[in-house]
Amino acid sequence: MIPRLDLRGRRPGLRELRAALPRADFDVEAALGAVRPVVEDVRERGAAALHDAAERFDGVRPPALRVPAEVVAGALETLDPLVRAALEESIRRARLVHADQRRSEGVTRVAPGGTVRERWVPVDRVGLYVPGGRAVYPSSVVMNVVPAQEAGVPSLAVASPPQRDHGGWPHPTILAACALLGVDEVYAVGGAQAVAALAYGFEEDGAVCEPVSLVTGPGNIYVTAAKRLLKGLIGIDSEAGPTEIGVLADDTADPEHVAADLVSQAEHDPLAAAVLVTDSPALAAAVEEALGRRVSATKHTERVAEALAGRQSAVVLVDDLEVGLDVVNAYAAEHLEIHTADAAAVAARVRNAGAVFVGTWAPVSLGDYCAGSNHVLPTGGCACHSSGLSVQSFLRGIHVVEYDEAALREVGGHVVVLARAEDLPAHGEAVLARVPEVEPGAWPPGPTGSRPS
Known part of the structure; x- marks a missing residue:
């Protein structure tokens, strides 16, 4: 069901851990060859190239690239009331957290008559990408839009793939989330071509999509490759790879909770990574037994089973929590759960993670939707040097010198x-x-x- 990696009897250094720990195969460089002609075509032919790419990659030509305001508004009108209430609560909590991230200007008096003031200025215009592949992600609308709005970004554009089942428009739940947030500039464009469209801008029937300065949001390997290719022309938040969950647990952990959380992230993608680090062989065995039951009972059984059995997932056995902390800090998971005695004290010693979830009552899925934290986080070990999306992602510091x-x-x-x-x-x-x-x-x-x- 899930591979084992036994590190007991030794305390490997960082170099050895980075070589031994599981990772998904995610070769962005190899994807550049496929992405480059798509990006160039958008640069040269604009809207015509975007329609052709939609037909080729999404199986549908959208009626128009910009989603009409009445279609966005109509999606909200027909939204399930329970989904609307959940989205509204997600937005409320995200605003609370992100409003507290706003930066205040500071002035330093370097010498009499000489000062340096730091101004924080929002990016003029941003493009926010919302994926639409195996799942629907209105939560990613929230996680991208809220920090940009709280930063004071004056111009926002959302891009999401056109859907054959929805008349060539993005999924209605994504459109409804845009409407709830007051975003009316939405484009039915997905994949690498969406990043190119936002970076270069385009015109269709007299309506202009102006180029953006920054593109944020998760996507597949082709979206990530387009971000890499266009970085410099635009800023990017990160090169996001498949989702990851790491769990550090001891014998006080509930194996059912741990197994449920591993499955919850594995259902994203066959390349999703699920890593349990524990000093308890008994817990490891109990989690493996629980996984056997839960995987066969979950909706996306095949996808979850493939992710858990892949080279990117493992149960890692260690001698004690000290080595366990070495392992999770070397792994630098996108999401890291702590299921140990005195979990808060253990969590305080974590240096490298996109987000840390403390104790049994804070599962990763809470952070995906309604914790108030942001779920656009660094993957692939990048949490050792990068942060998740925040208000700061949309601000630039400018030094103002007066002597x-x-x-x-x-x-x-x-x-x-x-x-x-x-x-x-x-x-x-x-x-x-x-x-x-x-x-x-x-x-x-x-x-x-x-x-x-």
């Missing part, structure tokens, strides 16, 4: 010296043109060093 004459005179000689040390004398001359009296004297004889490249 008066006295303040420049006080430090100007140092500027001239450093400019000459880097063999960039015109830098110093720009200061001397203002305050010539700060000339530091004759420069020492001999060859001048050149600036490092």
Whole structure:
């Protein structure tokens, strides 16, 4: 059902752990070859290329690329009231958390008359991608839109694949989530072509989709490859891979809870990763037994079984929680659950994870929908250097420098010296043109060093 990796009897270092721990095969570089011509076609032919790509990859030509306002509004009108209530609560909780992430401007007085102020400015326009493959993700609308709105982004565009079963428009639940959030610029475009459309912009029947500065949101390997290809022209949040759940557990954990949570993430995709790290062989055996029952009973049995049996999933046995912490910090899971005695204290020692879920009453699925946290998180071990989507993802820090004459005179000689040390004398001359009296004297004889490249 799920492979085992036995690390008992030793405490491997980071290099060995990174080589031994399971990972999904997700070769973005190999996908670039397939994505590049799609992206180029969109750049050159715009809307016509997007319609052709929709027919080729999604099996339908949308009636129009931009979803009409009445279609978005109609999706909300026909939304199941229970789903609407759940989405509204998800939005409310996400707003609470993300509103607290707003940055305040700070001013540092470096010297009398000299200050540096840091302004936080939202990105002018962002494109938010919402996938529409094996599942429907209105929750991803919430997780992308709320932090962008709380950051103050003035222009938002959502792209999601057209659906054959829904008249060539994105799934109605996705459209309804957009309506709840007040987003009226929605495009029936998916895959790599959606990233290209947002990056380059396009025109259809006189209506213009202006280029964006940033694209965020999860997607398949082709979406990820398009993000990599276009990074630089646009900013991106991350190169998201298949979802991951890590669980650190001891003998106090409930094996049914652990098994249920492993299955919950495995149902996303056959490449989804499920990793249990434990110092309890008895718990490992109980979880494996529970998995056998739960996998056969769940709706997406084949998908879950493939994910759990894949090379990206494992039960990892360790001698104690100290080694267990080494393992989960090396693995840097997208989602990490802590099922141990004194779980909060153990969680406080986790350095690398996209999000940490503490104790038995905080499953990952809570974070997927209604915890208030964001579920767009780093995968593939990137949590050791990257963060999940937040208000900060949509802000840029700008330093505003203000010096008066006295303040420049006080430090100007140092500027001239450093400019000459880097063999960039015109830098110093720009200061001397203002305050010539700060000339530091004759420069020492001999060859001048050149600036490092």
